Amino acid sequence: MTNATLLDPTAExxxxxxxxxxxxxSLSGATVGLLDISKPRGKxxxxxxxxxxxxxxxxxxxxxxxxxxxxxxxALLQQIGAECxxxxxxxxx
Amino acid sequence: MTTRYALVVKKDCPTCALxxxxxxxxxxxxxxxxxxxxQDDPAFPGNFDAIDDSELEFSWRNEIEIVPTLLRGDGANCxxxxxxxxxxxxxxxxxxxxxxxxxxxxxGCGSRTLEPGxxxxxxxxxxGFGARKVELAAAEDDMETxxxxxxTDGLPVVPPTPERVLRMxxxxxxxxxxxxxxxxxxxxxxxxxxxxxxxxxxxxxxxxFPLVIAAVxxxxxxxxxxxGLLCTTYFSSPVVIVNGPAATQSNMNSGVxxxxxxxxxxxxxxxxxxxxxxxxGGGLPGGIDRAAMGNPGKYTYCFAEDESDPDWPSLAMDRxxxxxxxxxxxxxxxxxxxxxxxQSRTPESLAGSFAASLRTVAHYKLFGLADAxxxxxxxxxxxxxxxxxxxxxxxxxxxxxxxxxxxxILRGADGVAEGMxxxxxxxxxxxxxxxxxxxxxxxxGAGMFSAIIGGWIAAGERGSQPVSxxxx
Numbered sequence: 229m230t231n232a233t234l235l236d237p238t239a240e241x242x243x244x245x246x247x248x249x250x251x252x253x254s255l256s257g258a259t260v261g262l263l264d265i266s267k268p269r270g271k272x273x274x275x276x277x278x279x280x281x282x283x284x285x286x287x288x289x290x291x292x293x294x295x296x297x298x299x300x301x302x303a304l305l306q307q308i309g310a311e312c313x314x315x316x317x318x319x320x321x
Numbered sequence: 322m323t324t325r326y327a328l329v330v331k332k333d334c335p336t337c338a339l340x341x342x343x344x345x346x347x348x349x350x351x352x353x354x355x356x357x358x359x360q361d362d363p364a365f366p367g368n369f370d371a372i373d374d375s376e377l378e379f380s381w382r383n384e385i386e387i388v389p390t391l392l393r394g395d396g397a398n399c400x401x402x403x404x405x406x407x408x409x410x411x412x413x414x415x416x417x418x419x420x421x422x423x424x425x426x427x428x429g430c431g432s433r434t435l436e437p438g439x440x441x442x443x444x445x446x447x448x449g450f451g452a453r454k455v456e457l458a459a460a461e462d463d464m465e466t467x468x469x470x471x472x473t474d475g476l477p478v479v480p481p482t483p484e485r486v487l488r489m490x491x492x493x494x495x496x497x498x499x500x501x502x503x504x505x506x507x508x509x510x511x512x513x514x515x516x517x518x519x520x521x522x523x524x525x526x527x528x529x530f531p532l533v534i535a536a537v538x539x540x541x542x543x544x545x546x547x548x549g550l551l552c553t554t555y556f557s558s559p560v561v562i563v564n565g566p567a568a569t570q571s572n573m574n575s576g577v578x579x580x581x582x583x584x585x586x587x588x589x590x591x592x593x594x595x596x597x598x599x600x601x602g603g604g605l606p607g608g609i610d611r612a613a614m615g616n617p618g619k620y621t622y623c624f625a626e627d628e629s630d631p632d633w634p635s636l637a638m639d640r641x642x643x644x645x646x647x648x649x650x651x652x653x654x655x656x657x658x659x660x661x662x663x664q665s666r667t668p669e670s671l672a673g674s675f676a677a678s679l680r681t682v683a684h685y686k687l688f689g690l691a692d693a694x695x696x697x698x699x700x701x702x703x704x705x706x707x708x709x710x711x712x713x714x715x716x717x718x719x720x721x722x723x724x725x726x727x728x729x730i731l732r733g734a735d736g737v738a739e740g741m742x743x744x745x746x747x748x749x750x751x752x753x754x755x756x757x758x759x760x761x762x763x764x765x766g767a768g769m770f771s772a773i774i775g776g777w778i779a780a781g782e783r784g785s786q787p788v789s790x791x792x793x
Contacts, residue, residue, distance in 0.1 A: 232463045235452040235481045237472055237518040237600040239509035244455055246469060 252314050256285035261312035263300070264292035270318045277316060325353025326414075327392040329374070329385045332365035334430035336405050337389050341366045343420055350416050360388065360433045380434045381443040387429040404429035438484070445483030451498055451514050454483070467522070472600055474592070474620055478522035489517040492527030493534060501534065502541035504602035505548035506609040511537075511601045516593075519600055523593035523621075529571055529586055531792050533593045535649040536561050536623075539790040540594060545651055546785040550777060551604045556616045556655035557777035557785075560694070561591050561623035562761060564637035567647030567792045568625035575625040577765035580657060580696070580772070591623025616656040627763045633702065634712055636761045640789045647792040652694055652759065653777040653785035658682075662701070663769040668708035671701060672715060675771065676722035680752055682775040686730040686740035688750040692757040692776035692787070695719075698764040701771050712760060723752035754781050 236244065252258050260281050264270040270292075278288045291308055293300045308315050328344065330337040344366050348355040358374040359365050374380055383392060387403040391413060394400060402409045405427040411419045434443060457466055463480040467473050479485065490497050490513070497514040504511045513534070520533045540547045540559055550557060563573055574584035582588065598604045606612065612619075628635050628644070637648035660678040665671040675695060683691045697705075705715060727745040734740055741750065752758075757780055764770075777785050 231459050232457045232461070232480065233483060234455045234457065234463065234466070235450055235483060235486050235514075235518050236455050237452075237481055237515065237522055237596070239504075239507055239511075239515075239601050239603060240453055241507065241509070241603070244453055 254285075255281060258286050258313040259289060259311065260286045261289050261291055261308045261315040263308065263315055263317045264290070265296040265318060266293050267296045267319065274316075274318045277318070325393060326351045326355045327358060327379075327383075328355060329358045329360065329380055329383070329388055329390045329392070329432070330366065330371075331360040331388050331430070331433060332362040334388050336427045336429045337365075339423060339427055340389055340405055340420070341368065343423075344369045346416070346419070347414060351414050377434050377439070377443055378447060380432055381447060385432040385434055388432050389429055390432075441484040441487040444487050448487075450483065450486070451512055452486075452518060471605075472522065472596075474595060474599065476620065478596070479524055481518045481521045485521045486514070486517050489521050489525065489527050489530055490514065492517075492530030495534070501537060504537075504541065504597060505604065506551060507601075507603040509601055509603070511597070515601050516597060519596040520589075520593040522600075523596050524585065524589040525593050526571075526585070526589075529590050529593075532563060532567060532571060532586075532590050532649060535790040535792040536590065536594045536651065537597055539649055539651040539788040540598070542788040542790070544786045545653070545788045546779075547598065549779065550653050550785050551598060551602075551610050553777065553779070554611050554613045555777055555779075556612060556614060557653045557775075558612075558616065558619045558622065558655075559591075559594055560618065560652040560654035560774060561594060562636055562650045562652065562694075563590075563623070563625045563648070563792075564628065564635045564642070564650070565647035565792070566645065568628075573625035575627040575763045579624045579627075579763045579765075587623050587625070588621050591618075591621030594623075595619060595621060618654070618656060622654070624763060626761045627699065630702065630706075630762075632706075632711075633762060636759060637789060639712075639759070640787075642789065642791070648789050649792055650787055650789040652692070652774070652787045653780075654694060654774040655776070656774075657696075658773040658775065660771045660773065661769070662771070665704060665769075668705050668710040668715065669718070671704050672718040672722060675715075676719050679719065679723060679758070679773060682752070682773060683778050684739055686734065686737060687778070688725070688730060688741060688752050689754055689757075690778040690780065692753060692759065692780040694759045694761060694774040694776075696764070696772040696774060697760060697762045698768055698771050699762070699766050700769045702762055716758070716760065719758065720751075723758075724749050725752075726750075757781070759787065 262274045264274055281288050289311060345368050357369055357371040358379045359371040360374050360380055363373040390401050390403045392399055392401045402413050407420045407425045411417055464477050467478050467480060495513045499513045500510045516537055520530055571586040573586045604610050626635050636650055642648050662671060662674040679693060682693045727741060727748045727750050730740050731743060731746060732738055732740040
């Protein structure tokens with residue numbers, strides 16, 4: 229199947245590429261979620277990330293996926309979206 | 322070397338099969354030689370090495386409608402014969418005894434370039450667009466992509482493929498590159514092609530496109546004040562009212578549930594205007610659109626007037642047009658307020674109901690700020706007709722009933738702080754500015770209900786005036 233082509237309906241003031249979500253201006257006072265995907269040693273890695281983030285004034289919340297083999301459940305994604313300003317997903321092994 | 326003759330054929334055409342034996346002879350004898358283009362099976366004709374035109378580019382560029390077509394020369398000087406006509410082919414080729422064994426005349430078959438959907442596909446493939454193309458990755462869903470890129474009003478849109486946009490452009494004679502105006506708030510020059518892209522997304526049929534163009538032209542008229550209307554914290558947004566034959570031709574609803582859901586033209590024409598302001602103008606809710614609450618009509622707010630009663634002048638006629646003119650009128654309006662009156666059997670009584678309800682537009686003690694549209698149902702129109710009242714009689718009666726002494730509606734009167742300033746205490750105040758009350762008629766045959774579409778509280782020259790635009 230060939231890839232679809234669409235014509236841009238906008239005034240083309242922005243890049244045709246998909247836009248990134250706006251970045252945080254500062255970590256100070258931000259709530260950052262750390263998502264452990266449940267691979268071995270993910271906890272140790274995230275403990276380190278957590279202390280680095282806290283040094284910069286961020287408040288950290290920890291989450292984990294039930295299994296690394298599947299995408300995170302919708303309820304967990306919604307919870308992180310509602311509670312956090314940013315999220316770091318940990319890959320470890 | 323330029324080929325002086327070209328022949329376009331397809332295997333799946335009995336007339337092409339009929340003339341197949343003539344092809345080597347033609348190639349040998351015509352000046353400058355012959356190229357044969359075959360639209361379906363490159364193995365055809367069996368007696369000549371043909372050029373594969375199954376992608377149809379040669380056929381499309383040469384506007385082939387019938388096969389076989391024999392061409393001579395190229396560009397503007399290109400001449401042609403279509404189908405099989407022995408006398409014509411002999412004259413055209415200069416071969417005096419061509420096709421002696423064949424029937425003198427056989428019509429050809431349709432060119433593959435004209436198969437359903439093919440003209441748009443070919444045009445999309447071979448023509449240029451002003452708008453940039455957004456190529457999706459293989460796993461991207463085209464509908465989801467439109468959401469992710471912020472192109473929708475919250476509901477799904479029809480993905481604007483080049484083929485669909487070309488079909489939409491077929492709905493108008495205007496050039497795709499024509500600039501129709503600058504769309505607020507970003508004041509971006511907007512082409513007919515950009516309108517077509519957004520009309521596709523809104524779900525319009527190409528036959529609605531002239532109505533969309535007229536609605537956009539009206540919105541861009543300085544008197545309408547689209548920029549301010551978008552920025553306001555008030556509820557209002559464009560309301561699109563269609564009068565004249567175009568409404569019927571587009572199968573618009575002016576009857577049962579005319580202000581509700583369910584009619585494609587009503588729904589998509591109004592939506593196209595909103596998408597154009599959103600996508601081309603950059604008018605996003607929470608960005609430049611600062612509405613405190615908004616109103617559900619900001620998805621789409623478009624309807625036709627019931628013009629079945631020849632004695633009842635339409636809104637467009639009130640505004641100087643003729644019954645046979647097709648006209649779009651834009652009004653800066655908010656949601657709908659009901660007027661229930663199941664008891665009035667005289668125009669006087671009904672006018673009293675209308676006036677008392679109209680008085681509450683924006684606030685019962687704020688006068689001269691907002692315009693309004695009074696939407697009269699067929700049953701209420703019957704009460705007026707049976708009482709011998711014309712639309713003008715009703716307008717005059719409402720005018721009289723919507724004047725009050727300033728002291729009754731001052732700030733603080735009735736213990737309500739909102740109201741008119743003290744300096745107007747001794748004036749006689751009018752609820753609506755001159756020409757600020759508009760009357761349309763629509764709706765189903767049952768229900769003694771009329772309605773009010775309240776206007777923006779910046780009516781007139783300091784804000785928005787209704788604008789009518791002829792549909793061309």
